[in-house]
Amino acid sequence: MQAVTLAEFGPPDVLRLTDVPDPRPGPGQVRVRIRAAGAQPVDTSVRRGEAPPAMRGSLPIVPGNEFAGVVDLVGDGVAEVAVGDEVLGWTMLGAYAEAVAVPADQIVRKPADMPWEVAGAMSASGQTAHRALRELRVAAGETVLVHAAAGGVGTAAVQIAVAWGAAVVGTASEANHAYLRSLGATPVTYGPGLVDRVRAVAPQGVDAALDAAGRGALDASVDLVADRDRIATIADFAGAERLGLRGLRGGPGARSRERLGELLDLWSRGALTVHIGHRLPLADAAEAHRVIEAGHGRGKVVLLP
Template structure:
């Protein structure tokens, strides 16, 4: 099969699309023919030499942590799925390929009307947003500041917080402000003076802050949110430790992903796709994500 590989750590130019052995589903696993797979900032970090907690990544490695496709092989003892089922799911690495094997418990059914690009890009960003807002105890009556509100994680975080009864202020580039208004957020421009701008649109105060951007977001957040236990980041862990706020991490689950799919089916979740690339243009996908101003998600389509 074809797969995107990192033969040596470095910039986007190190990525190669190569022929590798097609995996076989093991006990309790299924094999999925991948139709779409999202590209995350974490994939760029892996390409540069970073290893996820508990894992030692050494080249050559296949990046990719989320996908959607069709079940085409059942491993011994796997349950709940049949060949031909349309699914979306998650695993650690190896999703940027034509086929991926995965624990059967890490899949959910794809709604018939969900486009493949949206299905393949939901799990990582969606679950990250869900995990973060849950940890920050976001709920009815809260005012929540989301940094990086127009990105893949931010897009879902804005809509989840709104669905859970919160008022959302979305920090993002001005070119994305109309988009944020469509999602139900009050936009605020990035940059110097953010604290004053947020206070102007939220005179009642800010109850929680979710950072999906970095770049000084936590420093602004501690000026706006009284309870530092309700400030969290998914990107700037050194600053979180220094400022005494939360570095947000948790385990992904099919139950959480299923909740997000149900919200999409009910019309409560809009998923934005910035661009779609074939495997052979994975370097271009990485460059676009690395630009840091993507609206929604970038997807690979094997």
């Protein structure tokens, strides 16, 4: 099969489309022929050699941590999944490929009416946002601030919080303000003066803040949220350590079938959409990384084998 491999750390051009052996599912695993795979900011960290410990591997590496496709092989001991099932799921590495072998408990059945590109981009950002909002204890009637609200995680976080009955203030560039309004958020422009702009649109105060941006967002959040235990980042871990705030990294419990099932339920009810900002062939993984690293993007980047 073909896969995007990383033989050395560096800029996007180190990503190469190469021929690699087809994976074989072990006991408790299935093999999925991939129809779509999401590209994430964490994948760019893998490429640069800066990935969190759970996502490090020996070179060469096949990046990619979310996918959707069709099961074509089932390992021993798997009874709940059959060849031909359409599924979506997650992995730590390996999704920038035509096929991936994963534990059967890391996939769920794809709704029949869900487009492949949406299914391929649902798991990572959606589960990251869901977990963060749960850990921040966001509840109905509260106000939550989401930094980088137009990105993949931000888009999911806005919609999940709104579905839970919270009011959302989202930071984004002016070009994405109408988009955030369509999701149910009140948009504000990031940058100098952010604290005053948030206070102007949320005079009732801010109960929790999720930083998916970095760039000083945590300092602004500290000025706006009284309880520091209700401020978290997925983008600025040095800032979180400096300020004594939550830094949310991936790891055991960060993703689960149950969490993904909740997201699919929201999607089925029309409460959660996945905006696909860029659709690229697998061979253009380097361009996908350039798009992600440029920032200011809207929604998700999807690779199509």
